[in-house]
Amino acid sequence: MEADIVVVGAGAAGLPAAIVAREAGASVIVVEAEADIGGHAITSGGNVPLGGGTSVQKKYGIGDSPDILFKDLTDWSVVEPNGFPDYRYNDHEIIRAFADNSAPTFEFLLSHGVVFADRAPDQRGGGAVGNSVPREMHAVPVDWPLVQTGAPAAPEERLTFSTGNGLMRPLEAAARKAGVEILLEHRLTALHREGIRSGRVTGIAATHGGDSLNINARTAVILATGGSTGNVEFRRMFDPRLTEEYCGLAGMPWSNQDASGEIAGMEVGAALWGLFNQSGEFGATITKPGRIGTQYGYVNLHWQPGSKVFHKARATGLRVSDWQNVILVNMLGKRFYDETGRQFTANNYNVIRPYVHGHYLNAKNIRYEPNNWLNAAMAGIGDGKNGGGPIWAIFDSAAVAREKWQTKPPHVDTEAGFFYEAGTIEELAAKITMKYQRVPMPPENLAATVALYNNFVVDGVDSDFGKPKPLYTIEKPPFYAAWSTPVIHDTRAGLRINAKCQVVDMRGAVIPGLYCAGESAGGFSAHGLGRATCQGFIAGHAATG
Numbered sequence: 001m002e003a004d005i006v007v008v009g010a011g012a013a014g015l016p017a018a019i020v021a022r023e024a025g026a027s028v029i030v031v032e033a034e035a036d037i038g039g040h041a042i043t044s045g046g047n048v049p050l051g052g053g054t055s056v057q058k059k060y061g062i063g064d065s066p067d068i069l070f071k072d073l074t075d076w077s078v079v080e081p082n083g084f085p086d087y088r089y090n091d092h093e094i095i096r097a098f099a100d101n102s103a104p105t106f107e108f109l110l111s112h113g114v115v116f117a118d119r120a121p122d123q124r125g126g127g128a129v130g131n132s133v134p135r136e137m138h139a140v141p142v143d144w145p146l147v148q149t150g151a152p153a154a155p156e157e158r159l160t161f162s163t164g165n166g167l168m169r170p171l172e173a174a175a176r177k178a179g180v181e182i183l184l185e186h187r188l189t190a191l192h193r194e195g196i197r198s199g200r201v202t203g204i205a206a207t208h209g210g211d212s213l214n215i216n217a218r219t220a221v222i223l224a225t226g227g228s229t230g231n232v233e234f235r236r237m238f239d240p241r242l243t244e245e246y247c248g249l250a251g252m253p254w255s256n257q258d259a260s261g262e263i264a265g266m267e268v269g270a271a272l273w274g275l276f277n278q279s280g281e282f283g284a285t286i287t288k289p290g291r292i293g294t295q296y297g298y299v300n301l302h303w304q305p306g307s308k309v310f311h312k313a314r315a316t317g318l319r320v321s322d323w324q325n326v327i328l329v330n331m332l333g334k335r336f337y338d339e340t341g342r343q344f345t346a347n348n349y350n351v352i353r354p355y356v357h358g359h360y361l362n363a364k365n366i367r368y369e370p371n372n373w374l375n376a377a378m379a380g381i382g383d384g385k386n387g388g389g390p391i392w393a394i395f396d397s398a399a400v401a402r403e404k405w406q407t408k409p410p411h412v413d414t415e416a417g418f419f420y421e422a423g424t425i426e427e428l429a430a431k432i433t434m435k436y437q438r439v440p441m442p443p444e445n446l447a448a449t450v451a452l453y454n455n456f457v458v459d460g461v462d463s464d465f466g467k468p469k470p471l472y473t474i475e476k477p478p479f480y481a482a483w484s485t486p487v488i489h490d491t492r493a494g495l496r497i498n499a500k501c502q503v504v505d506m507r508g509a510v511i512p513g514l515y516c517a518g519e520s521a522g523g524f525s526a527h528g529l530g531r532a533t534c535q536g537f538i539a540g541h542a543a544t545g
């Protein structure tokens with residue numbers, strides 16, 4: 001097969017790139033590894049941070065411009081509520097390109113069928129998208145079925161519910177209408193380049209149903225493969241703690257982030273870029289699970305039996321409304337932190353008040369939240385291995401009643417070992433034998449932990465970790481253990497690119513014919529859809545310009 005442009009990945013970056021390139025007159029093939037388009041973007045909350053003076057910002061009297069956006073995203077003086085400075089490590093060339101193309105990308109989405117909730121931009125769903133003005137817009141599903149349920153949204157929510165389904169299905173329709181060829185279940189395995197480390201990138205190697213094939217790219221290949229956090233070996237280059245038990249990637253099991261784009265790029269000489277943005281502890285890069293008893297516990301992604309990937313998700317999970325209802329223990333059956341503690345924090349509109357661009361007092365005006373539930377959860381347990389191992393929520397039937405949980409499949413995943421029930425605490429500990437539990441949980445440890453915690457409840461004081469007034473004893477059988485291990489979310493480091501999204505090698509030279517956009521590209525610390533759609537837009541133009 002052959003096309004002018006080969007786009008790898010049909011997600012938030014890939015589809016805009018494909019549409020732009022096709023509308024510029026190029027023939028375009030998109031290869032997508034999964035059985036459907038959308039990537040993490042279709043599972044997302046559809047909160048789209050694009051600004052710099054969009055038509056909607058103007059409509060609501062919000063003064064924004066490319067310069068304000070650029071200054072926001074490169075402001076050295078801004079720190080997160082946990083003290084980490086996430087804009088300080090952004091590559092200014094890449095941010096300038098984003099700032100200049102952000103509003104045009106938004107208008108491109110509008111003109112290609114994406115419907116946004118008819119209200120003023122706000123700050124909902126953002127993370128590192130600038131402090132000075134609201135930029136979040138919310139894609140709505142209209143009548144598209146939701147991948148999470150298999151059904152359309154409720155009639156009263158079709159124009160208000162923010163969801164990635166409302167972003168990606170219209171883009172798919174626009175791509176097909178424009179004549180983009182989309183090859184599903186085609187997985188990139190390598191890039192072809194004229195020389196090993198020289199010359200132009202000429203196409204890709206892919207697999208499809210067990211067969212290997214090559215697709216030639218007459219002009220360019222655009223990598224839009226969505227990041228690397230699903231690849232244990234790759235992600236541990238940035239954070240050695242992230243061993244295999246962190247298996248509940250947000251966005252899975254719809255699609256993975258297996259670093260295949262990054263690795264293919266590196267094999268033809270590409271450099272990585274902006275690596276602090278991955279290991280800096282901010283935003284949703286790693287999150288506390290919001291649903292327990294399931295492998296895929298990301299708080300905002302609720303798989304339900306009608307979904308066509310439910311056989312892979314296996315359970316809906318139990319939504320925790322009050323962390324007072326459980327204690328969390330590590331592999332050894334020991335508590336490690338206040339269960340109500342929060343995760344890494346995120347910078348966003350109005351987090352710093354008052355805020356003056358580049359002012360050294362900005363850091364003083366932030367409300368610090370030096371929370372470290374995640375660091376405590378991922379701390380080693382002393383068995384000589386990296387990674388903290390599974391975290392288990394332990395609770396009794398009284399907690400089940402308070403939370404109105406249902407403790408049978410499909411609500412919980414008993415078959416794959418993400419949920420256990422037993423008549424005594426000791427039996428419960430002995431039952432936990434799943435593959436990531438690399439040491440047995442000593443029953444006497446869990447019994448002692450529960451007994452001590454029950455004493456804390458009676459005394460009204462958690463003298464180990466300071467949980468605010470522990471409320472409920474754990475004493476009414478049956479007892480339960482539910483998977484509650486941290487969830488990995490965004491990739492914020494990837495291949496080195498320049499302002500045109502051209503991939504750059506380790507000597508600082510552009511690799512001719514190779515582009516990268518979205519979470520597989522480095523140098524830009526921000527949560528999600530804004531940078532991905534915008535870089536797809538940039539790459540599509542640059543590759544055909």
Ligand SMILES: Cc1cc2nc3c(=O)[nH]c(=O)nc-3n(C[C@H](O)[C@H](O)[C@H](O)COP(=O)(O)OP(=O)(O)OC[C@H]3O[C@@H](n4cnc5c(N)ncnc54)[C@H](O)[C@@H]3O)c2cc1C
Pocket residue numbers: 008009010011012013014031032033034037038039040041042043044045046047048049125186187188189224225226227250251252255256257258260261298300301490517518519520527528529530532
């Ligand atoms: C549950 C969830 C909620 C989110 N909510 C928001 C939100 O509200 N707002 C926001 O701004 N961001 C949000 N995000 C983040 C946002 O969805 C991502 O940042 C964005 O989708 C990244 O775009 P991308 O194109 O880089 O990757 P993706 O959208 O993931 O697309 C990558 C595509 O490449 C494909 N692919 C990967 N490897 C290969 C290969 N070797 N060959 C062929 N195809 C391949 C994948 O299958 C996938 O379809 C959310 C993410 C998740 C998971």
